[in-house]
Amino acid sequence: MAVKVVDRSPLNFWEKTYMPQVLGGLKITLDNMLRPKVTLQYPEERPTIPDNYRGVPTLVRDPNGREKCVSCQLCEFVCPPKAIRITPGDIDDSDENAHVEKRPKDFEINMLRCIYCGMCQEVCPEEAIFLQDIYSVSGYSREELVYHKAKLYELGGTLPDQHYKWDRKKEAEEKVAAGGHH
Amino acid sequence: MDSLLLDIVIKVIFALLFVAVIMSLAAYSVLGERKVASWIQGRVGPNRTALPGISAIPVLGPQLVKLGIWQPLADGVKFLFKEDPLPGHVNKLYYCLAPCIALVPALTTMVVLPVGQYMDGDVVKPIILANVDIGILFILAFGSLGVYGIVIGGWAANSKYPYFGGIRSSAQMISYELAMGMSILPVLIWANGPNSGLAGLSLFNIVESQQGMWLGVWMPIPAFIFLVSLYAETNRLPFDMPESETELVGGFHTEYGSFKFGLFFVGEYAHMVIGSAVFTILFLGGWNFLPDFGIESLHWLSDPWALMPNWLGGPLSVIYFIGKTLFFVFLFMWVRWTLPRFRYDQVMTLGWKYLVPGALICVVAYAIIIGLWDIAFAIDQTPAIVE
Numbered sequence A: 001m002a003v004k005v006v007d008r009s010p011l012n013f014w015e016k017t018y019m020p021q022v023l024g025g026l027k028i029t030l031d032n033m034l035r036p037k038v039t040l041q042y043p044e045e046r047p048t049i050p051d052n053y054r055g056v057p058t059l060v061r062d063p064n065g066r067e068k069c070v071s072c073q074l075c076e077f078v079c080p081p082k083a084i085r086i087t088p089g090d091i092d093d094s095d096e097n098a099h100v101e102k103r104p105k106d107f108e109i110n111m112l113r114c115i116y117c118g119m120c121q122e123v124c125p126e127e128a129i130f131l132q133d134i135y136s137v138s139g140y141s142r143e144e145l146v147y148h149k150a151k152l153y154e155l156g157g158t159l160p161d162q163h164y165k166w167d168r169k170k171e172a173e174e175k176v177a178a179g180g181h182h
Numbered sequence B: 001m002d003s004l005l006l007d008i009v010i011k012v013i014f015a016l017l018f019v020a021v022i023m024s025l026a027a028y029s030v031l032g033e034r035k036v037a038s039w040i041q042g043r044v045g046p047n048r049t050a051l052p053g054i055s056a057i058p059v060l061g062p063q064l065v066k067l068g069i070w071q072p073l074a075d076g077v078k079f080l081f082k083e084d085p086l087p088g089h090v091n092k093l094y095y096c097l098a099p100c101i102a103l104v105p106a107l108t109t110m111v112v113l114p115v116g117q118y119m120d121g122d123v124v125k126p127i128i129l130a131n132v133d134i135g136i137l138f139i140l141a142f143g144s145l146g147v148y149g150i151v152i153g154g155w156a157a158n159s160k161y162p163y164f165g166g167i168r169s170s171a172q173m174i175s176y177e178l179a180m181g182m183s184i185l186p187v188l189i190w191a192n193g194p195n196s197g198l199a200g201l202s203l204f205n206i207v208e209s210q211q212g213m214w215l216g217v218w219m220p221i222p223a224f225i226f227l228v229s230l231y232a233e234t235n236r237l238p239f240d241m242p243e244s245e246t247e248l249v250g251g252f253h254t255e256y257g258s259f260k261f262g263l264f265f266v267g268e269y270a271h272m273v274i275g276s277a278v279f280t281i282l283f284l285g286g287w288n289f290l291p292d293f294g295i296e297s298l299h300w301l302s303d304p305w306a307l308m309p310n311w312l313g314g315p316l317s318v319i320y321f322i323g324k325t326l327f328f329v330f331l332f333m334w335v336r337w338t339l340p341r342f343r344y345d346q347v348m349t350l351g352w353k354y355l356v357p358g359a360l361i362c363v364v365a366y367a368i369i370i371g372l373w374d375i376a377f378a379i380d381q382t383p384a385i386v387e
């Protein structure tokens, strides 16, 4: 192994007085003082949020306005801190989305418990729950920070859909009913 | 009788003006401290406090807000309206007395502090509250009384860390007082030399004697020793032993809150401002514009204020003096955010083993130099003392 001999010569006179180091330090701080500041003036300036950011979990609709969650409750089970509570509900036969069969009656996420891990997004078979770019959560009481279904849909908005799987399933069933083959 | 009354009224007005200026300088150096700290750390510092009305003025208003001009106001009001706790375990009388004792000496010393000059006929006179001829002694004596605020505060708080802080503070004060006193002896020797007549220890005389050359330039070592002792006397980093947050939580003001703490705080900064002013007077030529190297034809360079009418020259000399002082206030802050704190034993070693002997050597050396200088150049002008 190569041996590196560290120079440990005794301090010379000037070094013993500390003055060169003190002056050097003053120069460093002066340079720092004149450098542009890195502060982000928060409420006026906002940070740029990267695409893969994990913000507040939200529920989304597909472009037809159908709520995508089918209340399978997988996210409720996977959520490590148990922040999600779902009350499943049926969809009325009269509803135009009756073929989807189920939707949550209520969907609560407790933002004080949520750890923004993104497990719910990962586990969801319907691509119905997404952690988007909302990062600033505040409220005056604990109850206020339990977000209910309406709020979650409001925050989530609509995201593009590649599959329309329920609509295609319905089409296929209708074809079968009409006597065709698949 | 009438003129006596007028005299008193003018004096009182002047005194109030002095207090106002020094106090606002102290308040604004708190702001300066926060600003300088943030700049050095790459931050922006206080830039939110707005005063309704004034801040609505376009361009100027927001700019002032950005500079944090209104912050000291908000701080002061906050200190005033906060609950003022009186812990059960303290010695009530001394607990309340200590913050006052910390502030009062700083404000007292300013009585003998000349801040500028004006012309009375042909004679240059200082702008000063009381031109006593033991000015520098007065300042040294009262300046070091400030430590009693810390010691009494630490003792009255009746808990360990403040007490440690108080003890450290008194030890430190004694050690550095010596070096400080000795480091200004060369200045006094010079100021009282035959070059400038015999005018005692008055600070005005010291400033006048520096028209040829600022003493800090050819007495760098006494100036340096004085500056270091000044840092120690005002409890500023790297010598803030009594406070040292990392070891003593906050030292003497751990048990204080609201307005009493505010008094300590302002007292510290007032000491700083006064200390900087004294340094400027002793070593940086006070309000002298630039050194004139003793050349008669260049005299306007050191004293342009005398050539101006009083209403212009007087205020300008004061402003120039305050400018120089503020530079040293800035230096205080700059050093604070650069250097780490000394260990307690290092503080003592530095004081007793280096600064005191250094100052002693300087006294002897400069006494000899000035003596030779006088014999060589100025002996014929020497008044009574040599004859």
Ligand code: SF4
Residues within 6 Å of the ligand: A068, A069, A070, A071, A072, A073, A074, A075, A076, A086, A120, A123, A124, A125, A126, A127, A128, A129
């Ligand atoms: S959000 Fe997804 S995982 Fe959660 S209940 Fe709805 S469909 Fe299931």
Ligand code: SF4
Residues within 6 Å of the ligand: A057, A075, A078, A079, A080, A081, A082, A083, A084, A109, A113, A114, A115, A116, A117, A118, A119, A120, A121, A131
């Ligand atoms: S992000 Fe994680 S913690 Fe938050 S709701 Fe989803 S699974 Fe639960």
